[in-house]
Structures are given as structure tokens and as C-alpha cells.
Amino acid sequence: MSRAGRSGQAETGAAGLSIRDVTVAFGSVRAVDGVSLEVAAGETLAVVGPSGSGKSTLLRAIAGLEPLVAGEIRAGGRSLAGVPVPERDLGLMFQDHALFPHLDVAANVAFGLRMKRWPADRQRARVVALLELVGLAGFERRAVHELSGGEAQRVALARALAPEPALLMLDEPFGSLDRVLREQLTEEVRRLLRELGQTALHVTHDQAEAFALADRVAVLAAGRLVQVGEPAELWHRPATRFVAEFLGHPNRWPATVGEGGRVTVAGLDLGSLAGVGAESAGGTVVVPVTAVGPSRSGTGPTVDVEVGSVGFNQGRYRVTGRLVGVDESVDVVWEADEAPAVGERVALGVRADQVWFMAD
Amino acid sequence: MSLVAGPAAFLAVLVVWPLVAVLVRSFEGVGPGRVAEVLGRGSVRSVVAFTVGQALLSTMLTLALGLPVARVVARYRFPGVRVLRALVVVPFVLPTVVVAAAFATLFERYAPGWRDTLVPVLAAHVFFNLAVVVRVVGGYWAGADRRLDEAAQVLGAGPWQVFRSVTVPRLGPVLAGSAVLVFLFTFTSFGIIRILGGPGRATLETEIFRYAVNRTEFDVAAVLAALQLVVVLGLATVSAAFQRRISRAQRGRVRPSARTVAEGGWPARLWLAGALAIVGVVIVVPIVVLGQSSLRVGDGYGFDNYRRLFTTGDLLPVSAARALATSLQYALVAAVVASVVGVVAAMAVTGGSALARPLEVLTLVPLGVSAVTLGFGYLVAFAVFDLRRSVWLVPVSHAVIGLPFVLAAVVPALRSIDPRLREAAATLGAGGWTVRRLVDWPLVRGAAVTGAGFSAAVSLGEFGATSFLSRGGDSFTAPLAVARLVSQPGAALRGQALALSMVIGLVVAVVAALIEWRRGDRVSLL
Structure with missing residues (x-):
């Protein structure tokens, strides 16, 4: 596994994500206020913050679901300004999975491949491979409502990964699961992201989950970036009282x-x-x-x-x-x-x- | 946005333009002096008085008989509760001429003394609108948090005090809202009055028709239609305000567990008996009499009346069976047009465009405006291009009248789709139309079918607009045939009218019952 620099100043590879001075506003409220971040190729960055800190808005802005007031987002070296959501080549995994209820597991996983007009036999092979990867081999024909919470989240992960996105985004991905399952899935996803060398952005309010999953963690408060660093660095060298309190000191x-x-x-x-x-x-x-x-x-x-x-x-x-x-x-x-x-x-x-x- | 444009154009041409044409016509050339003269006529005044009076009486009767049924349906569980609920709803979709034929026969045979009074009209109005009260009030009642009643009881309130101090205040807006709806429907009643009203009992609606068609005094008809339009829009506004209050009152409500009748003891049995008696007399008896009378031949029974549907007499331009075939074709066309336009309109309405709200209001106009006014509007508006001779005008007018039903079914279904499903599809590479085709459409298909079924049922029974727009012959529909047959003397013609009514009624009832079954408990009327 090739891993980019793990220091606070990560290198920005060709397939990484670069966010500069991004601002998103709802009326007069700046939900995200001048945030700059770099995610290196193959790196997992977690954005943590209390609810209302703007972390989900930042993620939605990267996905193209919220318009920017200012700033620039580049993924894989190209600017995303003016690029419509479907053409951004991103994977997004939602809290509560957001699986299509009218499609079975295989059709859910294949959805992005279908959009890219993959041939049917390649789609089938990819679905089988991904379901195996997330530990759900043989689940192709299951209906979405038959899945347990953990299974649904695994399918959602497979669906997001299937089109080989340049960036995978995880929005509170384990928020609706019980603690034991959450810890187990966090570990599995961590292993998977490392194995695939997948660049990922993980948004959560749970600092423990962020520490467990990410290479680096960024702390957001009231729309502003407070500190970015590796988990141990953040833990031992919090920049502000807020960071110290939020990380559980x-x-x-x-x-x-x-x-x-x-x-x-x-x-x-x-x-x-x-x-x-x-x-x-x-x-x-x-x-x-x-x-x-x-x-x-x-x-x-x-x-x-x-x-x-x-x-x-x-x-x-x-x-x-x-x-x-x-x-x-x-x-x-x-x-x-x-x-x-x-x-x-x-x-x-x-x-x-x-x-x-x-x-x- | 492009999505708004299609339905907006459809409604502009087929709703706005005809109504504007009526308004323009009523002032054009005749001037305000003539308007005042028409409105000042003694005959017009008595028509307005009668229209309002019968609507008020019908509304009060419907509320008085509907509330006990609503309470029972909402509060108790018993074997056959779904059958009872379906029974109450079926009349609402039955064609007016079918109901009128049933009540004409019922009173002629069993209470001839009352046939020429207002009673048959009132009975038919209650028959129709019981569904409004039971569905709207009963639906709310079923959802109202019963713990409030229990809290009042624990604090020492007796049953009457609970009803007065807890139930009524919360039910108030719902009661008023359903009363306004019933008033609106009976105020614009056409088929019932035409067939059951008899001499001297004319409403604005029937007068518009009489002046426009029988006497060809278009300007008087236009003035009356304009007056009608103003009243209806006023009532619709009041009704919409109540609807908003009702949906606010329902926010955060808790589903209480309805009790079984056995748990309720003897008061529950009494309520149930009362509700069954009301539904039996008001709804079941007329339907049974209709069925039984349609089979009557001389002093015995047989299928002669049904056989005669296939023969051509002097009275009808085509055979009754042929008229029924025309009606079925129109219903199919109307259902297809209404559901295609309706689904696109529903997507536009829920799409968040700035024009979504105006479009939503526009789609509801056909529900409030009377069919007679609409039909008259078509006559005035499309006279310009001589389009009123077009075969398409009848089914298209049916589609317009059915459109609100499609929206009422599809819009809530679209609104209930988790927006993140669309976002998920978008991030996976699906563009706007692909999201609509692969996510929205599969999830609202069922609702669209429900809406299409409703608009087909509405089309099958449509009488008001069709009266204006049919040119006889191959655009002669089954409801027109019933109306013509039932208003003539003679047992054979009456028998045919009843047989045809039974056939139309059965088709519509089956469609409606299927929809009702599929839908389960919902507060809204549609």
C-alpha cells in the first residue's frame, strides 16, 4: 500500500481533494466560512464538529448539492466549479443508507455503473465483487427492506464504491447503528479504504469514530476550521479549549x-x-x-x-x-x-x- | 422551468382561458347596467336564495348524519369496518345521474307524496356527501390523541364534558372545513337538481345551463356563471384556509389504538347500531332499490331492461350500450391525459421552482369551479375556432376535471420521497430526467395509478360539462343517456335508465372500491 505523507501538511496528489477558502451561506448565516483543506490521494480525512458546525454542509458543497458563495474545490486536479452533481465522479454514503427502496441489492449497487453505461456483464461481475468485498456475497436478489441496519450500510458502501469514485464521502455513516456494530463496521471500512487506496472524506460528530477511521482529523466549529492533524497530534496538542473539550478532555x-x-x-x-x-x-x-x-x-x-x-x-x-x-x-x-x-x-x-x- | 411550462400551458388553454372568456362575455357589450339588471331580477334572486337555502339544509343534514358514522369508524374496531368505510365512500364517486335515477325511483315507488318536495334532493345530497364528513372528520378523529380525553377524564370530566371541552375545540376547524366542502359541492349541484328538482327548483348551475342551451341567452348565462365563479372561489379560499389549519392541528399527533366494540360496552354497541342504521337507510337502501328496480319487468323480474340497452329507440341518438362504449373510451382517454399531465405537474409542483406554488393553485381550480361553468366556458372560448365541434373536447374536459385527483394522489407521494435518494442518484451520475425516471417515477407509480383510476371514475359519471359539449351521436355519453331516459314518463324507459345506471355504477364502484382498499387510512378526502 502506498500511502502519501501522513504529516499535518499532506501532499496533494493528482487524485486528491483540494478545498480553498470555501464559503457556503444560508441567507445571512455562513454555514461554512472560508475553509481550506487538502486530502492526499489514498488518504482518509475525517471532519468532526458538533451538530451545526457546518461539516455536513461542507460535504454537500463538495458533492455539488449546495452552491458555493466563495472559494474553489478541486478533485483529481480539476476544478469542480460549474460541474453538475452527476459528473463529479464522487461517491457519497449517507446516514440511514438512502438505498433505493424499489430496487434490489444488486440494482442498488449497479446504479452508478448503469449511469456510466457499463456493459451488463461487467456490471454483474462488479456487483458480485463488491458484495463480496463488503461481506454480503449472495445478497444480490435481496430486497432493501429485508436488510438489517448494518447490512444496509454495507450495501450503501458498495453502491458508493462501485463506480470507482475519485473521492468517497461518508456522511455520519454509522450514526444509526448500535455501538458494537458501529465499532465493528468502522474497523472494516478502515481496512477496506486502506486496501483499495481510496481517497475518502469522512464526516462525523463522534471524535472516537473519526480517530478510529481517519489518517488525519479536521475539527470544525461554527463553520470555521479550527485544527487539522493526525489523531495523536490532536489529542496531545489541542489548539483551543474548544478542541480539547470536543475531543473529550x-x-x-x-x-x-x-x-x-x-x-x-x-x-x-x-x-x-x-x-x-x-x-x-x-x-x-x-x-x-x-x-x-x-x-x-x-x-x-x-x-x-x-x-x-x-x-x-x-x-x-x-x-x-x-x-x-x-x-x-x-x-x-x-x-x-x-x-x-x-x-x-x-x-x-x-x-x-x-x-x-x-x-x- | 421547463417542467412547469407543459402543465401550465395545458391549464392556461383549458382552464384559465375558458373562465376568462366567460367573465369577458358577461361584461362585453352588455355593460355593468345589464349585469345589475340581471342580478336584480326577481327570478334570479329567488334562484340564488334557493341555491343557498338547499345547500345550507343539505350541509346541516349531512353533518348531523355523518358525525355519528365518523365517530364509529374512527373510534371502534369491529369486523367489517373496512366494508363500512368503503360503503360510505363509494357514493362520492358515483355519477350524479345514477344517484338521481335511484332516488327518483325510490321516492316514486315508496313515498310518492314526497316525490315533488325538496326531500329527494336533500336525500341525494346527503347520500353523496356523507363520505366527505366521514373521511375528513373521521380521519382526523382517528388520529386525534386520545390521551387528551383520558387526561380530562382523570381530572374529573364526565363524557359530556370531555366532548364539549376537549373533543369539540380540537374538532372545530375540521368540522367547519368539511362543512364548507359539503356546502361547495351542494351549491354547485347540477345533475341532482336537473333530475330530482322538478319545476320551480332551479339553482344557479341549472339556470346557467338553461339560459345558455335552452334559451341561448348567452349574456345572462355568463352573468350567472360569473356570480357562481365568485362565490365558488370565495368558498374555495375559506376551505383552503381550513385545510391549512387542519394540517397544522395534525402535526405531531399520535395514533391512538381504537377500541373494539366489545371493550366499549353498551354505549359502543349503541353507537355502532346508530351508524349502521344511518348507512343502511341513507346509502344501502337507495342502492338496493336501484338494483332491484332495474330488474323489474312488469310484475316480475328479469333482464329485459338490460337487453333493451342494446336497442336503438327514438329517444336516444344511439343505443345505450353504444353510449356506454363511448363513455368508456372517453374515460380511458381522460385517465391517460390526466395522469400524464398530472404526474408532470406534480413533479413541477414539488420541484421547488418559483412557479411551483402558482401552478399548484392553478391545478386545483377545476376542483372548485363547477363543471357547468367550465363546459360553458369551453363553449364560449372555443367558439372562436369552432373547436367546440371537436370530438376531443369532451374527453379533454374530463381530463381537466380529473386532473386535481391525480395531483392529490401523486403530490403527497412525491413529497414523501426522501430527498437523499435523489441526491444519492445524482452523486452516482444520474441527471435530472434520469433521477425522475429511475427514482421518482417507480416510487409514485402506484399513486399515479390511483389518480388515473379516480379520473376515469370521474369521467365515466361526468354530466355537467358534457351536457354543454356533447354534440350527440358519437359523443353521446352514458350519463347523458340516463338523464334523458329518466326524465321521460314510461316504465320501459325508466327501466332502461335504471339498468344503464346499474352498469355505470358497478364499473365506477369497482374502481373506487379497489382504490379505497389499496389506500387504507388517510385523512384527506381524495
Whole structure:
């Protein structure tokens, strides 16, 4: 598998997608506001954001379903300005599949091939191959209403992939499925996209799904692009408090920067942290839920926490409480067999190397 | 947009132009003075008074008898509820002349004392319009959230208080809306009045016909038609306003579970008995009398009346069977034209063009405007090119009258298609027409067939416009034959009229019953 550069600045190959200063407006509201993005050939880029952030609108604009107010979209090296939807050579996979109810599975998958006037025998062969690819061999004659949610989504994927689109777009593709099925399908789709070397744009509100599926993730807020990067980079180096919160960092504590760039939270000296600049004075530290806990006590800086509640998830206790002295909330994956008692006061260690500082 | 152009041109030529021609005619040459003179005549005033009076009486009677039936159909489940619902709806599509023939015979044989009163007219109007009340009100009632009633009961309201303080306020707009519809239909009643009205009972509709055809005083007919048009458009506007309120009231409603009659106890049994009695007397008895009388020969029974349909007498220009064949041909043409134009118009109406809304209003005009006014309009408008002699004018006018039925079936079906299906097709390479052909059409085909069936049924019974446009001979239709046969004295002619009525009625009823069966529960009338 040839993979293009995986850094934040991906190369734009001939078959990639390039979006420059794209703006889409509904009346006076700018749903997408000056967004620029590059997707390299064979790369999967996920666009995440809360509902109303403009991510679906961006996707619809690329598909040609919403008109641009400004900006340019290029796919495979050619500008899409003025290119009608049917001639854009894109695959789009919808939430709730949007399969044609009057056609059977094979006819759904073959729809795009029929539009391209493929000969019937090639269409048949392609349908068989794709159904096999998505794990639904032999489903050709099934009616759409006989399919389960997961099967319908696989057919939708096969339908979108069948005409070998230059770009595959996935719009909240697993939103209507239950969690187990969602995780399973995410993994399958990831494997498939890698195998096919398919360039893909994935839109979701679920950061976990984006991290699981994409090479790079772009965060959108109120129509604007906030940050783009690989999952680990976004996780450890969120650009703003919004990104940190949206990606699921509950521990965001106010901090001050003292002499020599040493960061202090509630009187606790965390030392020199990543992200501290020369002019930084005050700011916020982002502490991942796995970077604070009882197993660290005694080995580094510690914080005093009053335990508020104890939950249990995936074999671990999840402890929340208040940071003593500054009244900030604390959320911890408890790396110990014994859970603390509610109301108990505990000293927790902090892995300073994983803490990220954001200046105000 | 190109899609709007076709249906718009069709309606402009076949609806707008004829109606404008009538209006122009009513003022052209005669001037406002003549209009005032015509409207000031004592005879015209009494016609208007009678038209309004009989429509009001018919509406009140229909509501009084329809509401109990609507309640039972909406609230209770019992064996045969679908049969009951179909029975109520069938009269709505029966040709007016068929119903008129049935009621003329019914009253002559069983209540001759009432034959020359207003009662037969009112009975026939109730027979027709019971469907309006039962479908519109019953449909709403069935969908109304029953938990509100239960909440009121828990708060201490008795059955009467629940009805007064919860049911009526929510049902209000629906009741008013269906009342306006019934009033509109009875206000423009033509065939019923022509055949059952008798001397001294003329409505605007029959007077337009009399002045235009019998007395050839076109200007008086035009003034009356203009007056009629104004009233009808006013009523249609009121009706549309109620329709919008009704659809707003229905938003977010919950389907309650209807109770079985057994669960409802003795009040339910009483309601059911009442509803069955009403449907029995108002709908079943006339149909049975029609069937039975059509088989009567002298003092016995036989198929003589039916056999006589194939003979040519002096009264009719062709045999009744030939007239029926003409009607069937026209129905086929009308259904094809109406469904082709209707499906294109429905796609244009739902297509989001700026002209979609005006086009939608335009397509509904034939539903409100009376067929007589339309037929008269054709006579005036197409006189210019002498087109009124064309054989095509009758089936085309039927297609125009059937068009709203096609739209009523197809537009909701198109609106219910998930827009993402079209987007999916577009991203897969399908252009505008390909999307319509491969996505929209297969999904609305069933609705289009329903609409075509309705327009065929309407065509088979069409009487008002045909009265103006038929030139006899090979454009002489079955309803015209019934009207002519039934208005003559003599048992043989009456027998033939009834036999022909039975045949038309059966064809129409089968079409309508099939549609009703396929459609299940829906609030709309069509």
C-alpha cells in the first residue's frame, strides 16, 4: 500500500481533494466560512464538529448539492466549479443508507455503473465483487427492506464504491447503528479504504469514530476550521479549549506560568510543559484522563482531589471529583484495583510529560 | 422551468382561458347596467336564495348524519369496518345521474307524496356527501390523541364534558372545513337538481345551463356563471384556509389504538347500531332499490331492461350500450391525459421552482369551479375556432376535471420521497430526467395509478360539462343517456335508465372500491 505523507501538511496528489477558502451561506448565516483543506490521494480525512458546525454542509458543497458563495474545490486536479452533481465522479454514503427502496441489492449497487453505461456483464461481475468485498456475497436478489441496519450500510458502501469514485464521502455513516456494530463496521471500512487506496472524506460528530477511521482529523466549529492533524497530534496538542473539550478532555485547569516557563496549577509546580511559549503568562493545562491517577503517586508532582463519584467502565473505575483549592473538576481513569470512597481526599500523581499547556 | 411550462400551458388553454372568456362575455357589450339588471331580477334572486337555502339544509343534514358514522369508524374496531368505510365512500364517486335515477325511483315507488318536495334532493345530497364528513372528520378523529380525553377524564370530566371541552375545540376547524366542502359541492349541484328538482327548483348551475342551451341567452348565462365563479372561489379560499389549519392541528399527533366494540360496552354497541342504521337507510337502501328496480319487468323480474340497452329507440341518438362504449373510451382517454399531465405537474409542483406554488393553485381550480361553468366556458372560448365541434373536447374536459385527483394522489407521494435518494442518484451520475425516471417515477407509480383510476371514475359519471359539449351521436355519453331516459314518463324507459345506471355504477364502484382498499387510512378526502 502506498500511502502519501501522513504529516499535518499532506501532499496533494493528482487524485486528491483540494478545498480553498470555501464559503457556503444560508441567507445571512455562513454555514461554512472560508475553509481550506487538502486530502492526499489514498488518504482518509475525517471532519468532526458538533451538530451545526457546518461539516455536513461542507460535504454537500463538495458533492455539488449546495452552491458555493466563495472559494474553489478541486478533485483529481480539476476544478469542480460549474460541474453538475452527476459528473463529479464522487461517491457519497449517507446516514440511514438512502438505498433505493424499489430496487434490489444488486440494482442498488449497479446504479452508478448503469449511469456510466457499463456493459451488463461487467456490471454483474462488479456487483458480485463488491458484495463480496463488503461481506454480503449472495445478497444480490435481496430486497432493501429485508436488510438489517448494518447490512444496509454495507450495501450503501458498495453502491458508493462501485463506480470507482475519485473521492468517497461518508456522511455520519454509522450514526444509526448500535455501538458494537458501529465499532465493528468502522474497523472494516478502515481496512477496506486502506486496501483499495481510496481517497475518502469522512464526516462525523463522534471524535472516537473519526480517530478510529481517519489518517488525519479536521475539527470544525461554527463553520470555521479550527485544527487539522493526525489523531495523536490532536489529542496531545489541542489548539483551543474548544478542541480539547470536543475531543473529550474533561481536565482543563487554569494555570499560571512563572519564572523559566514553569507552570503552576493550584500551587502545584508541574515544571516546564509542552506548549509554553516565551511570552506565556496564564493559560489552561489539558490533562488527559490517563495522565493522572493513583499509580503515579509518589513518583512526581501530585494534586489533592476530593472524590465526588465512582463509576465503572470497561474494567476500570472512573473517578470524578474536585481539585482541592481551585474548585476545578477532575476526571480520572483509576489505574488501581481498589476504588476510593466517595468524599475521601486522595493525592493523585500527574504525568507532566503528557500535560499540554495552552496560553490564553 | 421547463417542467412547469407543459402543465401550465395545458391549464392556461383549458382552464384559465375558458373562465376568462366567460367573465369577458358577461361584461362585453352588455355593460355593468345589464349585469345589475340581471342580478336584480326577481327570478334570479329567488334562484340564488334557493341555491343557498338547499345547500345550507343539505350541509346541516349531512353533518348531523355523518358525525355519528365518523365517530364509529374512527373510534371502534369491529369486523367489517373496512366494508363500512368503503360503503360510505363509494357514493362520492358515483355519477350524479345514477344517484338521481335511484332516488327518483325510490321516492316514486315508496313515498310518492314526497316525490315533488325538496326531500329527494336533500336525500341525494346527503347520500353523496356523507363520505366527505366521514373521511375528513373521521380521519382526523382517528388520529386525534386520545390521551387528551383520558387526561380530562382523570381530572374529573364526565363524557359530556370531555366532548364539549376537549373533543369539540380540537374538532372545530375540521368540522367547519368539511362543512364548507359539503356546502361547495351542494351549491354547485347540477345533475341532482336537473333530475330530482322538478319545476320551480332551479339553482344557479341549472339556470346557467338553461339560459345558455335552452334559451341561448348567452349574456345572462355568463352573468350567472360569473356570480357562481365568485362565490365558488370565495368558498374555495375559506376551505383552503381550513385545510391549512387542519394540517397544522395534525402535526405531531399520535395514533391512538381504537377500541373494539366489545371493550366499549353498551354505549359502543349503541353507537355502532346508530351508524349502521344511518348507512343502511341513507346509502344501502337507495342502492338496493336501484338494483332491484332495474330488474323489474312488469310484475316480475328479469333482464329485459338490460337487453333493451342494446336497442336503438327514438329517444336516444344511439343505443345505450353504444353510449356506454363511448363513455368508456372517453374515460380511458381522460385517465391517460390526466395522469400524464398530472404526474408532470406534480413533479413541477414539488420541484421547488418559483412557479411551483402558482401552478399548484392553478391545478386545483377545476376542483372548485363547477363543471357547468367550465363546459360553458369551453363553449364560449372555443367558439372562436369552432373547436367546440371537436370530438376531443369532451374527453379533454374530463381530463381537466380529473386532473386535481391525480395531483392529490401523486403530490403527497412525491413529497414523501426522501430527498437523499435523489441526491444519492445524482452523486452516482444520474441527471435530472434520469433521477425522475429511475427514482421518482417507480416510487409514485402506484399513486399515479390511483389518480388515473379516480379520473376515469370521474369521467365515466361526468354530466355537467358534457351536457354543454356533447354534440350527440358519437359523443353521446352514458350519463347523458340516463338523464334523458329518466326524465321521460314510461316504465320501459325508466327501466332502461335504471339498468344503464346499474352498469355505470358497478364499473365506477369497482374502481373506487379497489382504490379505497389499496389506500387504507388517510385523512384527506381524495
